[in-house]
Amino acid sequence: MSSDTTARRSYDRSWEEIEEMLQRAESKRQEWKSWFEECRKNEDRDGMKEAARNHKALDGVVKTLKWTLGEEGISNPLD
Numbered sequence: 001m002s003s004d005t006t007a008r009r010s011y012d013r014s015w016e017e018i019e020e021m022l023q024r025a026e027s028k029r030q031e032w033k034s035w036f037e038e039c040r041k042n043e044d045r046d047g048m049k050e051a052a053r054n055h056k057a058l059d060g061v062v063k064t065l066k067w068t069l070g071e072e073g074i075s076n077p078l079d
Contacts (some may be wrong), residue, residue: 004015015069018065018068018069019069022062022065022066022069025058025061025062025065026058027048028054028058028064029058029059029061029062032051032052032054032055032058033055034053035047035051036048036052036055039051060077063077064077
């Protein structure tokens, strides 16, 4: 990526904002897990797929936020 196309970043997020975002992501991930279980009970395969996809995406968000905060055991969010 050239410097002309690099996104502008403010670098102004506080640690508190990052912690709050982590809590929100974990909560949302749990909601998707619950929705998956509800869909499974109702034999809603499309709903299960959507819930699984969103839950998995939030796994990555949670891992990245934990890495950002320097949580022990999270050495690389890409692994």
